[in-house]
Each structure stands twice: as structure tokens, then as C-alpha cells.
Amino acid sequence: MALVxxxxxxxxxxxxxxxxxxxxxxxxxHSVGNPxxxxxxxxxxTAEDIRRATIALGLDQPVWRQYLLFxxxxxxxxxxxxxxxxxxxxxxxxxxxPATLELxxxxxxxxxxxxxxxxxxxxRRNRTFLDRTILKASVFALSVPSFWLSMMLILFGAILTxxxxxxxxxxxxxxxxxxxxxxxxxxxxxxxLPALALAIxxxxxxxxxxxxxxxxxxxxxxxxxxxxxxxxxxxxLFRHTLPNISVPIVTIIGLQFGGMLAFAVVVESIFAxxxxxxxxxxxxxxxxxxxxMATLTFISVAFVAxxxxxxxxxxxxxxxxxxxx
Amino acid sequence: xxxxxxxxxxxxxFGQALTLSKVVLAAYVLLALAAPAIAxxxxxxxxxxxxxxxxxxxxxxxxxxFIYLLGTDGLGRDIVSSILYGLRISLFVSITSATVxxxxxxxxxxxxxxFGKWVDVAIMRLVDLQLSLPTILIAxxxxxxxxxxxxxxxxxxxxxxxATYARVVRGIALSETGKSYMDAAKLMRLxxxxxxxxxxxxxxIASAVTLIPIEIGHAVALEATLSFLxxxxxxxxxxxxSTVANGFQYLLTGQYWISLFPGLAxxxxxxxxxLVGEDVRRRLDPRSRSI
Numbered sequence: 001m002a003l004v005x006x007x008x009x010x011x012x013x014x015x016x017x018x019x020x021x022x023x024x025x026x027x028x029x030h031s032v033g034n035p036x037x038x039x040x041x042x043x044x045x046t047a048e049d050i051r052r053a054t055i056a057l058g059l060d061q062p063v064w065r066q067y068l069l070f071x072x073x074x075x076x077x078x079x080x081x082x083x084x085x086x087x088x089x090x091x092x093x094x095x096x097x098p099a100t101l102e103l104x105x106x107x108x109x110x111x112x113x114x115x116x117x118x119x120x121x122x123x124r125r126n127r128t129f130l131d132r133t134i135l136k137a138s139v140f141a142l143s144v145p146s147f148w149l150s151m152m153l154i155l156f157g158a159i160l161t162x163x164x165x166x167x168x169x170x171x172x173x174x175x176x177x178x179x180x181x182x183x184x185x186x187x188x189x190x191x192x193l194p195a196l197a198l199a200i201x202x203x204x205x206x207x208x209x210x211x212x213x214x215x216x217x218x219x220x221x222x223x224x225x226x227x228x229x230x231x232x233x234x235x236x237l238f239r240h241t242l243p244n245i246s247v248p249i250v251t252i253i254g255l256q257f258g259g260m261l262a263f264a265v266v267v268e269s270i271f272a273x274x275x276x277x278x279x280x281x282x283x284x285x286x287x288x289x290x291x292x293m294a295t296l297t298f299i300s301v302a303f304v305a306x307x308x309x310x311x312x313x314x315x316x317x318x319x320x321x322x323x324x325x
Numbered sequence: 326x327x328x329x330x331x332x333x334x335x336x337x338x339f340g341q342a343l344t345l346s347k348v349v350l351a352a353y354v355l356l357a358l359a360a361p362a363i364a365x366x367x368x369x370x371x372x373x374x375x376x377x378x379x380x381x382x383x384x385x386x387x388x389x390x391f392i393y394l395l396g397t398d399g400l401g402r403d404i405v406s407s408i409l410y411g412l413r414i415s416l417f418v419s420i421t422s423a424t425v426x427x428x429x430x431x432x433x434x435x436x437x438x439x440f441g442k443w444v445d446v447a448i449m450r451l452v453d454l455q456l457s458l459p460t461i462l463i464a465x466x467x468x469x470x471x472x473x474x475x476x477x478x479x480x481x482x483x484x485x486x487x488a489t490y491a492r493v494v495r496g497i498a499l500s501e502t503g504k505s506y507m508d509a510a511k512l513m514r515l516x517x518x519x520x521x522x523x524x525x526x527x528x529x530i531a532s533a534v535t536l537i538p539i540e541i542g543h544a545v546a547l548e549a550t551l552s553f554l555x556x557x558x559x560x561x562x563x564x565x566x567s568t569v570a571n572g573f574q575y576l577l578t579g580q581y582w583i584s585l586f587p588g589l590a591x592x593x594x595x596x597x598x599x600l601v602g603e604d605v606r607r608r609l610d611p612r613s614r615s616i
Binding site: 013014017018139140142143144145146147148151152154155159166258259262263265266269270280281284285292296299300303304307 | 549599
């Protein structure tokens, strides 16, 4: 029970901080320049246009009243109406969420097992050719900018070979009132390249973590004892080493899942995957402010909540960890 | 002792890959510095660009009297020249932002450790929040708030990166504040700013400074990503990232060279900075060796 209290305390502190940051950001935007010029075209707008836009956007009110209005709207999930789609901004974000979620889930389902397998392998064969190859490959995989990786996957996986489609979501099937791509063969086919683009850096990250964990654990007394007892290397690896390196790996999987929501911005806009990330970039380019605000707020809050969850899970998984508020 | 240090310094932890990456990185820096002298074309000068030669494949002989070794982009700009000039912008933006972010982060971290109490809580909670969010997300939020432009993107990268330095330096500064030289400085009634900047800071920065090369690598990747999304540097002065972005629409019609070669250059730059950066850190900061 104490755990829940601590988690709630920490979560509320974080939201307080988000509030302060939004206030700083709010004042920052107003001190940099009149935000109305982000909306109207400076070159063609007349003084009358600017005055009308200022009133329509509520920018004629004092800053503190604008901020209170903004916070009130955020709390109730009311970010206003999209300038482009003429739909409620928050509802629009929610309607794009299933596409992003399934992409991130599939990518993690690929990344976690293969990353752990490579890491265990490299750690077991520490300082061999195989280990060094995996380590070097991971440095390169973490250096590839994700947008270029996506483009090269399109070039080699779609354009030159024609194996996979170069973009789009393919056909979907409906489940729980939402449309999902992974339920149809065609949709799954469309998922492979973008999921790989999200998975490759994570495979490298998880592999490095699993490798250093394995090397550390294999030097400990209990592993030596297991070996002395005559257990097979296989059994030691899966029953003793793996559980002992699982805590940091679970943590990184949780955190990277959130990171995928952020990196989906890049991957989705390249693969024309109609998710939250593509919505964000499209809205930025179309100056659709309500949707931009709704998307960024949603991703930040989701990430903070995910972090708190990972912290909690960490404590459950490893009794040595003591949380403090 | 000295021989031992030299031996350790000469031992390459990553073997040939590291030696190679140092050479590659040095070459990148030289190429960026010498770009106006060695580039066959000035991609910012419309008079040197021939629009009818747009999207020429590699090896085409151009009207300017030189061969387009890597082809031209959709506007007729030579890819080799675009890479060389883009390199300058990418390196300028990332080095500037990583350095300023380090200055701000160091000051914030040392102040948090020295003043303690609510200053510490305020600064470190902000740092914790920032570090728990992906840097790309923070950079995105910052650039959306600030608007486009080279100065804005540098500012956005600083906002995204200062927290890392603050976290590292605060931990070390905290252990330094308890040492007797700090007590001596306080007993001598030195001004607070002098204690912080002349005594505490120099003794706490070693670990954080070794982060700078790695953070420059991150900044290159971040800037390229933002520029790729159309939120970074303006289109008339493209960085490596926006050069790759320019080629994206042509990729789908098979004109691969416009995005392939600038992307390779970018990848090589980030990989070599990362390799050299990790090596610098490993050598100068024993604490990071366990990782």
C-alpha cells in the first residue's frame, strides 16, 4: 500500500512540475513575440485581419486569464477545434492512437526478444569475435539517424526489391471498435518496414544492456556455484542469469516504449503511417495549433505516466529497490 | 608511472574501428572548414546552378565544367557541394549548442549543489523531468514553441541538452562541497560567485566536460531529424539533414542518390563522433568505464 502512496505522491509532484513548465512556456511564447503572427500571414494580412484574429484567438485578454483558460481546457481535454479537420483536437488525437500503438507494440515485440538474445550471446562469449561484432554493430545501429534508416528500408525493402509496400497502413480489420492493421495479412505486410525502423535502435540498446548485465552476473559467486554444482550452461543462462539481469531490461523496455511514441513522429511521417506522430508533423506544417498542443500534451503526459509505472514495476520486481517520494 | 599512462593512452579499446573513426572525423572537420575552397559549386549561389540539370544521376558532366560525382538534387545543386556546405551548418549548430548547453548545465548543476534546499529541489526536479522525456520530444516542443530559424534550432537543442550536464555535475559538486577547501573558501568570506566559479566549478567539471563530444553527436542527429521534419534550418541554407529530406520525394521515383549520399555522410559523421566521444570519455573519466 505504501508503494501506491509513494507512486501517487511522485506522480502529483511531476504534474505540478508540468504545470510550472507550461506556465514558463506560456510566458515564454508571449515574451518572444505576439503569437498572432504565428497564425496570420504577415505579408498579406491587413491591420483589420490581425485585430480580428487577435480577438478570435482570445489574445486580447490578459496573459494570466489566457493561461487559466488554457489550463482549464487541458484538464477537461478540450484543446479546441482543429482549424483543418473541424473536429475536436483531442478526439482527433485519440482516433489516431490505435495506429501508433500497434506500430510501437509490434516493434517492441521484435526488439525485446532479439535484443535480449543477442545480448546474452555476446555476454556469454565475452571478448570473442562474435561479442565484438555485436558490440560494434550496436554502436552503428545507435548512430543511424532514424529518418535515414527508414528511408534506406524503403529504398532496399520496397523500391529496389519490391518485397514490401513503401508506405500506408494497408487493409485493416475492426476489433474493440477500432481499426487494426495487424489483423489482416496485407496490414501486417505494411507494418513490417516501419516496425523494423523503430525496432533496430532498440535491439541495439537492449543488446548492450543485456550484454553488460550478463558479464557482470556471470562473475558473481552464485553463478560459479551453479557451475560447480554441475548445472548445464543452458540452465544457468535461462534460470539464473536471465532473471538477474531482467530488472534493467524491463526498465529500458518500458522507457523505450515511450521513446517509440516520440520517434514514431519521424517513422510515421516517412512511411505515411496515419498515427499520432504523422498527425503532429502534418499539423505543425499546416499551423493547426489546437492539434499540435493536444498531441504534444498527450505524448508528454503519457510518457510521465509510463515512467511512474516503470518505477513502480521496478520496486515490485526487485525488493532491494526502495522508493522514496 | 608516466610510461604506464602513455601505454594506457596508446591502447586502442576499439582497435582499428577507433583509429579509422578518428581519421574520418578529422577528415570531416577539415572538409567542413575547407568547403568554400574545395566544393566544385556554391550551392547558395543561384548563378552557379543550372535548373535544367536537376536530378542528374552520378557521373553526369555539368555545364559548370565539372562532373557531378554524386549527381544533382531536384533543384540542380551538385550533391558533393551540398554535402560539404551542409556539413558546415550541421557542425556549427551542434558544436555551438552542445557547448552553450554545457555552460548552462554546469552552472545550474553546481548552483544546485552549492545552495541546496529549494534551489536544489527546483533545479533537479526540472532536470529529472527533462531526462525522463526523450530528447527528441523536448526539442520538438521547443522548436514548435520558438518557431523556425538557425538561431531558434540552436536554442531548442540547448533546451533539450542542458539537463544531462546538470545531473552529472551536481552529483560530483555535492561531494566536493563537503571538502575542507570549500570550508576554507567560505571562512575567508570570498564572494559566493567566486567560490562557485573559481573553486567549486573547476573541481567538479571533469566528468561533465567529457560528455561534450558525445552530446555533439546527439546534437548532430537531433538537428538532422528536426531539419528532416521541416522544423529545423531554413531550406535555402540546408544542413545535412535537410539535404536528405530534399531527396525523400525523389527516392520514391528511384532517384536514390539525392538522399543516399548525404545520408551516408551524416551517418559516418555521427558514428565517428560517437566512437571518438565514447573513447574520450573512457580515457578521461574512470567512472564511466564500468558501463
